[in-house]
Amino acid sequence: MGCAISGLAAKTDLGERNKGEDAAADGADAAALHPSEEQILMIKESWKVIRDDIAKAGIIMFVRLFETHPECKDVFFLFRHVEDLEKLRTSRELRAHGLRVMSFIEKSVARLDQLERLEALARELGKSHYHYNAPPKYFSYVGAEFICAVQPILKERWTAELEEAWKTMFQYVTSLMKQGYQEESSRQRHLTLSPKDRPEKSNTAL
Template sequence: MGCHLTKGSKKKEEVVLPEPPEPASPDPRLPLTARQKFNIIKSWKGISRAIEPTGVYMFVKLFENNAELINLFTKFKQLRTRDEQAESLELAEHAKTVMSSIDEGIKSMDNVDYFFDVLHQIGASHHKIPGFKKEYFWKIEIPFLEAVRLTLDDRYTENMDNIYRITIKFLLETVVEGYEKAEKRESNENVKNNVNSTEGNCSKGTNGS
């Protein structure tokens, strides 16, 4: 009667969680590792939610450091001060268009062929702009990084800075490729047209003799 029953102490079972799966290996044409690609796509969601103000700040910084480039934009080339540019609806619309193109490029990294198609088309379209030079693409690199840093704030870590630098360089290289392809196509077409024109003149001369 005086005995006390004691509960045997049960050892708490440890739940071992499985290791998270490694991201799928990226296309070898991408300069990012699987983890870097995963991180930037995740980080970019913060930019997507503020795509217009990020783009406006990017262009304001672009013109701050390269004032002459604003003359390429007929819709807002008259904007000379930082405040005028920041408040311009025309500039905001263009900034949103550019950032949306970058957005599409980053989100399509799982389909690299589509990624190249999109950015090559962007490069080719700039070949039609009077006075535009392919070197101008690179002038957006630093303003882009500064704009992303401002938007992400403390989420823009040293690691993310490195990833964004690799990414924007790759994006711009691809856009420049598109510009150069359009340039080459135009050159080939001009040569072809000149040959056809010469042959036509020769034919007329022969018939007239």
Template sequence: MDLVRETWNIAREDIARVGVVAFLSLFEKYPETQNIFLPFRGLTVDELQHSARLREHGLRVMLTVEKCIARLDKPEKLQDLLHDLGQKHVEFNTKVDYIDMVGPQFIQAIRPVVKSDWTPEVEDAWEDFFKLLIYFMKEAMCF
């Protein structure tokens, strides 16, 4: 997971933008997901791009990713964090299947920021990282 940490340090310089791009990509690829978020229902892409609320939400998600990265060496703390997050998503009536959609959109958003440091190995590391996050969130959502 060293590759995740190293590339996160690059992406962190503009994490709010990465968060917005990730959500715009999610909403574009899976339009039904936009309706999950009350503040974003019915907004156009242009409105979303300039939405302070989307920027705030994207930043909050990116800071959670950062917390997860910081806990990679503390598996119990990482698991607790993600179980809590999974439970919050149950309270928001988020479909479990939607959780699988976030990782690929985040990777798509971070790749251009990391630029030439993005390699197939880095992509594999991020995919593994999101598989771990998704596993623990879904574990909490399904039980």
């Protein structure tokens, strides 16, 4: 289960817990920085290698996530009753799910040069996670498990700088997902309020 994550945040949670623990835990992160140009190049280069093994990496990432944060498994209707996590390593459903998540990562990598498009994609994903009942405080657990899953694929090509680049990318994407989640949560709250209880629209433009 062990995986050595180097650098500042040798934690399983990459959500910048040192900067306002509770806000991050509630999913109300401040906006994270996007990766630098140099980091984008490193991420893109490494993705060319990782992509050949995404099915395997997706499974490893989720089995690790369920091992390190069992509360995440309960969110998944298909996996919440599975006691023996080893069985998941051959599960067709987990393979398919891992591939969906990996293909989102692939799209995100491709959009690192078009940050507006990446932001829209990640916010939409955050909104759909509101409907999956996946609490935003869990989003930041995924980056560390992704890193542990792909490190062995890259072998000696893995460096501390590359790790920092992927961490930055995950912090960025998950902070946008959290924003999307919060937007959807407020929208749903507004919809369930009766019209008389809704806050009046401000007329500051008048």
